[in-house]
Amino acid sequence: MDKYIPVVVIKELCEVDVILPALKANSLNCAEITFRTDCAAAAIKAAAEKYPDMVIGAGTVINENQCRQAIKAGAKFIVSPGLSVPVANLCRKKHIPYYPGCVTPTEIMQALELGITTVKFFPANVYGGLQALKALAAPFPQIRFIPTGGIDRNNIDEFLAFDKVAAIGGSFFVKESLEKFKGTI
Numbered sequence: 001m002d003k004y005i006p007v008v009v010i011k012e013l014c015e016v017d018v019i020l021p022a023l024k025a026n027s028l029n030c031a032e033i034t035f036r037t038d039c040a041a042a043a044i045k046a047a048a049e050k051y052p053d054m055v056i057g058a059g060t061v062i063n064e065n066q067c068r069q070a071i072k073a074g075a076k077f078i079v080s081p082g083l084s085v086p087v088a089n090l091c092r093k094k095h096i097p098y099y100p101g102c103v104t105p106t107e108i109m110q111a112l113e114l115g116i117t118t119v120k121f122f123p124a125n126v127y128g129g130l131q132a133l134k135a136l137a138a139p140f141p142q143i144r145f146i147p148t149g150g151i152d153r154n155n156i157d158e159f160l161a162f163d164k165v166a167a168i169g170g171s172f173f174v175k176e177s178l179e180k181f182k183g184t185i
């Protein structure tokens with residue numbers, strides 16, 4: 001898994017060819033394209049075809065139908081804001097990693113029962129930040145986390161320093177990459 005997971009919102013398909021090159025230029029080789037817009041599946045398909053050296057996944061996947069569309073479009077991983085049992089089952093069947101959002105011990109226990117050992121901790125800033133993450137991690141030594149939500153350059157290093165953090169998710173990677181990329185044109 002990539003250490004950095006940029007959370008990408010594509011409003012128009014043409015943005016794929018702006019955002020992905022910017023991420024690549026910023027040494028980010030992964031993109032979580034979110035199902036928050038109508039063109040999400042088409043954007044995943046375009047990204048997977050045009051940028052085969054990048055790991056393209058789907059985010060904000062909240063039901064089995066979106067999950068099916070995402071996998072069909074070429075998504076290599078699936079992320080949800082919460083935990084969906086139908087999405088988990090489909091991902092397991094298709095051998096695609098699934099990172100559900102979990103912020104309570106009960107949700108983590110449910111993830112474990114589904115065979116999932118890496119979960120998204122979202123929204124990280126609202127659910128108590130690093131302090132809460134550490135407390136939550138203590139009873140689950142087998143679980144690794146992807147904190148997402150409210151993470152930026154000011155706090156990323158403290159999250160990365162915690163050994164239970166598998167990766168960091170965030171939209172700030174996109175913003176930062178676009179700003180830097182524009183600066184080089």
Ligand code: 3PG
Binds near residue numbers: 122148169
């Ligand atoms: C997500 O869907 O993962 C979040 O919207 C990302 O949160 P951020 O915009 O605070 O990084």
